Amino acid sequence: MDVRKILLTEDEMPRQWYNILADIKMNPPLGPDGKPISPDALAPVFPMNLIEQEVSSERWITIPDEVLNVLSIWRPSPMVRARSLEKALGTPARIYFKNEALSPPGSHKPNTAVPQAYYNKVFGIKKLTTETGAGQWGSALAFACSQFGLECKVFMVRISFDQKPYRKSLMAAWGGNCVASPSRETKAGRDVLEQFPNSPGSLGIAISEAIEEAVGDTSGQTRYSLGSVLNHVMLHQTIIGLEAQKQMKKIGEYPDIVIGCAGGGSNFAGLAFPFVLDKINGKKVEIYPVEPTACPTLTRAPFAYDHGDSAGYTPLLPMYSLGHTFVPAPIHAGGLRYHGMAPTVSQLATEGIIEPKAVTQLAAYQAGVLMARTEGIIPAPETNHALACVVDEARKAKEEGKEKVILFNFSGHGLIDLVAYDKYFSGELKDYVLSQEEEDKFEACLKNYPKPQLLKSR
């Protein structure tokens, strides 16, 4: 029988994460005064051991045994050759994917939720707060907190809380406390409700509530946790790419193209950064982050300094940004509706080391359905964006008659997002492409901030 799954044992799990800050130059984050912030300024929000990781330039960082032990519930994740998809496409390309859908919450997000919960626990923290949109991050953090006996409080954007109840149930099953945002429990929430009693909420409001609740705990035993964008999140996700490199080596392959969908950038970075290191060291490999045309951060936005949240509480980060006031069209890939992009991913894009692509919503679902009808598994709406790019590249390989090796990240399954598939099948989903008018708005939002430098790492 032909080999489909390339597996590693627990003993073959990577013992260190790869830290890309050792290999690239970065603009520093800036405080409200326009000067680089000191790491201490983040201490009320994050525990010091994670802040140290955030700013570390050590190339390899040891993964604690307690973290490996929890990750081993589902890791190493299989690398799968998508033979049926290849056949349906009639392509000479060999297509492989890392299946990150096998974690308990069904996505790559626990790869960072678990170490974040662990480092908070070690630091003496008793409770974590966070925000969530459609609920992937909230459920991942609730799962991780349950593994380490931490309390977990999730502020979930009101409209998702009402319309997408099932990840709320996941959080409850893992003992997390999920409330609709805006809530009456914080000043930030009450202020919004006073003005807009029926507010549907937003990620920006939910972030403000989660930070307020963490910083406001006078016992000092609560911290806040973020599921993407930051350096330490990208670091934790690199276990995906490090495993993939071992798996590729086992079968004597090496990818010509590495692909991941990009919202805040973490699942893309997780698969891609170890290959970026190879590329920096002279290997030939093409690396594509894929985003929706409705929220085209890397492909349409300027490289700028901007806040990570819509209220403007966070430091200014050097990143491609549609402006922190940008409200993307209501596409169903909730995880890809973020206005910014991880500063590390952004830096690589400025240097041309990675080449961003954008795909439309309908192309994404079309590719997702092809995956479901060939490989059997139903991808998350976010993952469908990576798949649309994979299908494009496989078709190109066919036209050129080239045996390309394509590796992509299957970031999560879509079993809790079936409402979106129903809408696709009934023809209710639309394509959105950013208008010139919207583009003018984000230029205006960013106009008064300092500009990051264009740095060359080599």
Ligand SMILES: *Cc1c(COP(=O)(O)O)cnc(C)c1O
């Ligand atoms: C959250 C999420 C994403 C997008 O987030 P990144 O930080 O860009 O990875 C992609 N896929 C799935 C399944 C998600 O849950």
